[in-house]
Amino acid sequence: MLKKFAAVFLLFSAIAMSAQESYVVDKKHDLMWQDSDEKVIDIWKMARSHCSQLTLGGYDNWRLPTKWELVELSKDNELKQTFKHMKHNVFWSSDDDPKDHYNAITVYSGNGFISNSDKCEEYATICVRTNR
Known part of the structure; x- marks a missing residue:
């Protein structure tokens, strides 16, 4: 009985772990976005x-998104709804303040507000890659 329980537990743990490591494909902008419940x-x-x-x-080949990629994501409500773990947050971009x-x-992912920080x-942190 204990062995069966352990096997079932391991099976569900593996499923949960792979579900945490998910991504969303943005066909409009040819990008893949990380969609993890791990908040970095x-x-x-x-x-x-x-x-x-x-x-x-x-x-x-994942990277930090550019500020414009983040702005586009924040304004695309249809795309944001495909994320399982997306929350409104302030995200780093790859762009330096010139x-x-x-x-x-x-x-800010809620409305695309850009700040210098x-x-x-x-x-x-959310990661992205070009999907080519």
Whole structure:
């Protein structure tokens, strides 16, 4: 009985783990977006590192999105509804602030509001890759 329970538990754990590692395909912009229930909040440098080291869906060429990719995502309600784990949050973009190298650009996913943020502050991370 205990062996059957352990086998069933492992089966459901494996299903839950693979469900956590999901992504959404944005055919309109030819992108794949990470859709994880793991919330990554970090400084800009670590957010970039997290995305560059990510392997998901058999791909290892993930990156931080540009500010314009994040703005487009925030304004596309139909696309946002396909995410299982998307929450309104302030996300890091890959863009430096051109006027201040201590800052990078962040985007609020609720409305696409763009801000300049200190790279040492912690914000949410979502990774993306070009789907070609």
